[in-house]
Amino acid sequence: MYSEIILAGFGGQGVLLIGKLLAYAGMKGGLEVTWMPAYGPEMRGGTCNCTVVLSDRQVGSPISRSPHGAIVLNLQSIDKFESTIRPGGIMVVNTSLINRPAVRDDLIVVPVAANQIALEAGSAKATNMVALGAFLGASRLVDLALVKATLAETFAGRPKVVQLNHVCLDKGFEIGQAIAAAVPAGR
């Protein structure tokens, strides 16, 4: 098992956090993991991304030119990363902020109105959790329960935050799972 995932959005959407959750949960699940933020001279509101590598053996390159999957939370991110994803890969698209369809027809595209779903669940701050849930539902790379447990540890002492994020993870997961189930066998 070896998978490179890019998580991208603009600063403040929490892409670094869901990357860390994915990596931490992967580690708990017994995988080798690396989390690498794209760092540089950034500004508030600018673009932001990180790469997570999950593997059953020692991780080599911490950066990826052609990831196996991606979560894109804004338009700049889909424009930048859609063309780089490997054929057959999963792309979670935040349709709340991305008003164009995917160009590629060789990807498993998971459209999810992450902002709206999070807002309806209680706070748009949990947009990132809806997207991560959708990715986990479609990919099954890491056990959802491990991600939830990691989240509960990260936000220990803030039960309302944990509860909201768990709800958003579940809502996203259901959407991702339904789309993956509809993909014809062999894809």
Next chain:
Amino acid sequence: MAKKLMKGCEAIGEAAVQAGCRLFFGYPITPQNEIPEYMSGRLPQVGGTFVQAESEVAASNMLYGAAGAGCRCFTSSSSPGISLMAEAMSYIAASELPVVFVNIMRAGPGLGGILPSQADYRQATKGAGHGDYRLLVLAPSTVQEAADLTMEAFDLADKYRSPVMILGDGLIGQMMEPVEFKRHIEPEDLPVKPWATTGAHNRPPNIINSLYLNPEDLEKHNWNLYKKYEAMASEVRHETYLADEKLDVLIVAYGTVARIARTSIDALREKGLKVGLFRPITLYPYPAEALSRTVALADKVLVTELNTGQMLDDVRAVVAGRKPVEFFGRVGGMIMSAEELAENIERVAAVPA
């Protein structure tokens, strides 16, 4: 201790604490600011002291003093900051004091940029400061190794009474990986340093000095240092990956680039190309004998670095014309992808030997 997911910079900081180091002197510079940030919070918790000095020049001379007083101490900086510390590094080496320097390299020359680089290989291994001295240089490739080597760096610095450098790059500083701290040392449990200036109560005073106006004395001092550097050769270490059989191409790389090479090698092995990796862990002393043995198995050698070819000189000296030695590098903060490196390995393999 259970495994934790940590940034390379934070792991280096915690490793220093676990090694019994209680003093940090430094000055901020990207991409290693997470180290002083971590130390500023962590050292007060364990009775230590964090000092943000007025400059790198000041910080490195504070290290000179603290090490002279027998305390484990370290600093971290990035390329331009290390240049500013080079003068004190020479004095520290001359005065035979144990200090750990961490260089999380960024692209140069000059102020350059803040993105990852390996452009300070030559500075680290051939001498940053003036005079006939050496630094023991360790190049970690994973966050776990960064933690392990940082702990060892303090032991090696004490053992040889010499400055030791951890040479990493912006990638290893910023990436998060699982890490566990395998040892824990309390400062009180460290061996006493009888040469340290701890107050001359009931003993003759200890003097720490690098000035020898008598050339006979200075010559003797230089040869004594040289003998110490010769003894350091026993600390040499390296790692190989799929390199114990006949090879089409042997990759020689260190630090983060070596792990990018592992991904390229895995992809090329699937295509049937026999490629292996030799990764020096100590950059000084250089694992020349082990590299020479591995080179004997390969048709060609490809050195790859995030510079224009610095370790290349050391590899060429080892290969000594026996095999073709090629080079592939990215500079300026650009990082080769595993695919790009694989393309270059294939290019080298395709050229008739």
